[in-house]
Amino acid sequence: MLSLCAISKKFPGFELKEVSFTVEDGDYFILLGESGAGKSMVLETIAGLVLPDSGSILLDGREITREKIQRRGIGLVFQDHAVFPHMTVRGNLQYALKALPRVQENTAEAAEKMAERLSIISLLERKPATLSGGELQRVALARTLIQKPGILLLDEPLASVDHQLKSELRALLRQIHKEGQTILHVTHDFEEAISLGSRVAVINNGMIVQEGTTHEVFEHPRSNFVAGFAGIKNFFRVTLSVKNGKTKARTGPVEIELITEENETEGFIIIRAEDLVLSREPVDTSMVNHFQGTIQRIVPSRSGCEVTLDAGILFTALVTSTSADQLGLREGNSVWVHFKATAVKYFCL
Amino acid sequence: MKSSNIKEFMRTKASPSDLFFTLTGALVLLFIIAPLLGMFLKTTPSTLFETASETEVRQSIWLTIWTSLAATLFFSVTAIPFAYLLARKNFPFKGLVTGIIDLPVVIPHSAAGIALLGFVSRDSVLGQMGSAIGLNFIGHPAGIAIAMAFVSIPYLINTARDGFAGVPERLEKAALTLGASPGRVFFTISLPLAWRNILSGLILMFARGMSEFGAVVIIAYHPMITPVLIYERFGAFGLKYARPVSVLFILISLALFILFRWMAKPKSNEKS
Structure with missing residues (x-):
C-alpha cells in the first residue's frame, strides 16, 4: 500500500499543494490531470527524484519520504521509455538486476524469463535504436518489472503510441495488473482512466480535486472541473450481450445497441452529448438506438444547451439554442433521443 | 562527395x-x-x-608526444568529472566559473608561462612539494606537461561538458530508479553516452598541448620539445634549418591526429 499524506513542494512557477491519496495493494490507480497539472511531479516525488518540502510518503507502512531512491522499492517507467541506447535489450534488463541487493536467480535466466513474459524474447540482442515505440515500451516495462517493485509507476505510458498499439499495450497493462502488480498510472486521457483504472484521483493545479472508484468519479464528478475536463456526459456501467448477431449493452432498464470488438462482457460505455439527436416525435432514421424520455432540465452551456432527459437512465444531449427553440424544448416535455450504434464507445473492465 | x-x-x-x-x-x-x-x-x-x-630531433618529438599525452591523461581525471558538474548542476557564479575555464585560451601564452613559472618555481607551495620528492618542475618534463595542460585543458572541459549536456537526464533518472548509485550512473550511463565528445576533447587537448610553444619555453627551454627546437634552429641557423624539423613535426602531428580521429569515429553499426 502506498500513501501520500499532504505532500507539498514548491517549484518556480508551480506547486504541489497537500497532495494526499492512497493506493491499496492490487489497485490500478489512475492519476488523471491535464498537462502541467503536476502529475509527473507527483510520480517523481514518490520515486525520490524530487524531495517534497513537507508531507510524508508511506510504502507498506514504511516511511520513505526521505529514503534513498535506490532503496524505495518503487519502479518508474518514463513517458519516453528511457531505455539505455548504448546497451542491448538484454543489457537493459540486466542493468536493473545488478542493482538488486541480492540476486536470487541467475541474471541471464531472470532476464530471459521477464523477456518471455513481455514477449520481447526475440529482441534481447537488439539495440534500442532498431526497436519500434511499442517494443521500447515493453522493454522499459520489463526492465522495471524485473525488480519486482512494490508499486509500478507509469508516466503517460500510452501518450505517444498509435491507436492499434494503444489497445495492445492496454491489454498488456491489464494483464500485468491481473497478475497482482499494484499500479499507479498517470495520464491526461480519461479513456485510459476508464478502460484501465479501478480507482481514480483527479489532479488540477497541483491539488487533488477528487478521488474515488472510476465509476464514482465519472458518474458523480464533484466539481465542474472534473466533469468538464473529462467531458463525459453519458457514462454508464453496462453488461454486454449478443442477440441475433447484434451487440447490446444493458444498463438499468435500457438496452443500447453498439459495435465493439472487445470480448469482455463487463464494462462502461460513453456516448458523446453531441452525438445524441432529439425529436419531439418518433422518427425514421438510420440510427438504431431510440428512447423516449422526459426532459428533466435544460442548462445553457458554452456551445448551446445541455438537455438532460430521463429515459430509464439519464441521457444528456447537447443542442444549439436555435434547435432547442425550434423544437420548443421545455423541462417536463416528452422527447425522443436517437443515436447511432457507432456513437457508443465501449471500454471493458 | x-x-x-x-x-x-x-x-x-x-x-x-x-x-x-x-x-x-x-x-x-x-x-x-x-x-x-x-x-x-x-x-x-x-x-x-x-x-x-638526428637523435636530438627524434628525442624532442618523442618528448613532445609523451608529455602532451601524459598531461591530457593526468588532467582528464579531474577535468571530466568537472565537465559533468558543469553540464548538470547550477550553482552560484557558474557564469564566472565558465569564464575562468576559457581564460587560458584568451591570454597570451607567454604570459601564461610567466604566471605558471611563479606557480611551480622552487619557492612556491607546489615547487616545495615537488622538491620534497626530488622533483624540480623548472626544466623538467613535469613542468612542460603542466604548461601544456594549462593552455589546453579548456578544450577538454568544454567539449566534454557539451557531451554530458547532450545525455538526456531522464536516462540518468531512470538508472537511479533502477537502483544504481550516482557513481554507477556516471560510469555506466553518462560517461559511455558522452564518450564520443569526451574522446574528441581528449584529442583536441592532446593536439593543442603538442603545439604549445609560448608557455612551455618559459618553464622549460630544456629538455626541448619540438616547437622550442624549431624556434632554436631558426634563431641559431636560420629558416633553412628550421624547415625540415617543422615539416617532420607537422607530418607526425597530422598522422597522430588522423589516427585518433579514426579511432573516435563511430563504427558503422553504432551510428544509429
Missing part, C-alpha cells in the same frame, strides 16, 4: 552570390594551404630523412 553529387553540382547554374561565397572560401583555403604547401615543397625527402635520423 559522391559522384552523383558532383554531377548535380556541375549541372546547377552558379548565381553571382554563389560565386562570391565560393571565391571567399577558396581564398581562405589557399591562405591555410599555401604556406604549408610551400614549406613542404621546399623540403626534399632526403633532408627530411636526414633530419629524422
